[in-house]
Amino acid sequence: MRGNNVVGIIFSNMHDDALREVTSIRTFGSVPFGGRYRTIDFPLSNMVNSGVNKVGVITKSNYQSLMDHLGSGKAWDLSRKREGLFILPPFGNGNSMYNNRIEALDGISNFLQNCQEEYVILADCDMICNLDFKKVLDAHLDNNADITVVYHHSEMPKALTEAVVLELNGQGKVTDLVAGINKDGKCDWGMGIYVMKKDFLQKVISEAIGRNRNNFVRDILQRGVLENKIYGYKFDGYVSAIDSVQSYFRANMDLMSMDVLKDLFNAMRPIYTKVRDEMPAKYGLGSVVKNSIIADGCVIEGEVENCVLFRGVRVGKGAKISNCIIMQDTVIGDNTALDYIISDKDVVFSDGKSLIGADSYPMYVTKGSVV
């Protein structure tokens, strides 16, 4: 299969600032999402489902939780004799800590050099989508492109850090690429997912490093529009870009639409994640649960509406929680009321407490706190 000729590179720390509080103890890639996932599960599963069997994960800081999550890569079928999962921490070739995408890629030059694969996919962890890379690669080959940029035609996410807007001609060739602005209304915005030849990537990275150019969008993409063939690949499926706490909240709440659930968790291209061997969720007498996503291991005795509950969450008797994202193993005491709360892991809300955030500003409770 063609996928075997592709190596995937995932940037796990890019966009950490978009979720500053949630990423203070973890990488962006290990931010819990959707009841049982971490954001990296999406690009990683997408690659694996497209036949890619070699993936390098670039890390920078706070990557203990990420390594714990990924383990040997077994859950993604990436624990293998040939190829598999490679975690690529900084200081890969003795240089200093990287500050941007170009330096990060330069830092894994040995890894890239040793890859036998002809093509490379670059992806971050901020796009929650189910994307078939085989189609992207096919388009890349058909167009004989140097770089293929995956884009989406919709209203642009407001706070993307590496925002690019594409102008394309009828053949899908990128004729102009505008960076750093946020257009109003629908436009063709880049999803930060790129396909190119590995040799090409190595060449442009070493050129950029040699000339002290350090902005991937400006020095590789925009320069490429003039010097190389950049094509767009239009992704038509559901995508949720996580660029702020608000959009993170929205993306979780989107899962309560059947259309989104079916698109994102397409049974033919499943999203894999680390398993926890929890028992099924248990609903007690008096539980009232509506419009919610509930993971295994939850024990629910209270009222839950419009919530995402991660694995092992307990909701006590008489508790009322609505519009919340409650991460793993958080305990909500009896008669506690929560509204618009994002609770990190292992939080304890003691009995009878009440905490309320707002639709436009969900309140975040840090890991392990006792309220």
Next chain:
Amino acid sequence: MYPKQECIAMLLAGGQGSRLYALTKKIAKPAVPFGGKYRIIDYPLSNCVNSGIDTVGVLTQYQPLVLNDYLGNGQPWDLDTMYGGVHALPPYQGTHGADWYKGTANAIYQNIPFIERYNPDYVVILSGDHIYKMDYSEMLAYHKAHKAACTIAAYQVPMEEASRFGILNCNEDATIYEFDEKPKVPKSNNASMGIYVFSWDKLRKYLEMDEANPDSSNDFGKDVLPAMLNAGEKMVAWKFEGYWKDVGTIDSLWEANMDLLDPRDPLNMSDPSWRIYTRNPVMPPHFLGRNAVCQNSLITEGCVVNGELEFAILFEGVTVETGAKITDSIIMPGAKIMEGAVVQYAIVAEDAVIGPGAVVGERPEDVENKDDWGIAVIGGGIKVGANAVVKAKAMVEEDVPEVTK
């Protein structure tokens, strides 16, 4: 050359489980789904791993495809180890011909070479139709302390039910002096759980003797154990306390599932120190929609629920449409309960579809003659047409046509 193992386990998983009828038409009994996301075999396998036994031979014979697939390399139970691990052991052909497993003892006899390569001191014999959490290492310690040839796990059943079980009559020092199979007048309530620890040298000797006896039915309970007792071997009973349920019948399978919904939760599967491991489905968390009503139920990944649930157990990927009502029932993986359907006191097997407005099963209070009442079972992949009615105790193995109103 395999490193020596002190103790290995042999799991008898070849039985048909004919008393589960439609549920075991295409799969062996140990592969029958249980408890919302497990299969029966997960319990003995998890017990093995949690007890420190990492070599398990699984004796398969009847409909092994699903079971073999399910076991795979044993990774879900941490049994993908370098030397031990889980091994499916089907009957095989040798230079002296080929034989099916003639009985439980013969199944072990035919696999003496498998056991011998680990050179074990002890062998635990397990069966694949019980739901329980047991520390076999405690039983083994007891076996060693008593210097027994065989230790049998015993469960205290209510005296009035004792005549349904194989009863172990014991002296005060726990040594067994008599096996009493389904006694009319039981002398004690120590029921054999079908879980044995043998010293391997003894077991091997009696297996060979049993095989040489043309009159033997090659069964542990009927032949090997009585032969050992008659020969004066030391056999002791080890009393097990805790939850234990034989799930060999439709009623007991249903009851054991419903026991999980008991607020006291006698089995406690969420105990992190004694996890029950299983092959986890790759599915998103379940979704309860705006019209969902859900009480006293177990639901796992991949389910989408818009109907009403009470005392329901839903396995992975079950769909319950708006207006459907499920009470006191078990819905196995991938089944679909369509709009307005009612499922009560029933087991709906894998991938079955209950059409809109259909009614499956009956409540006991709605049945006049109590002998006519029982759990209704819809076999795997069966389609029950719209507005069709399936009576209590029915065993549906063919599609039920739609009924026009």
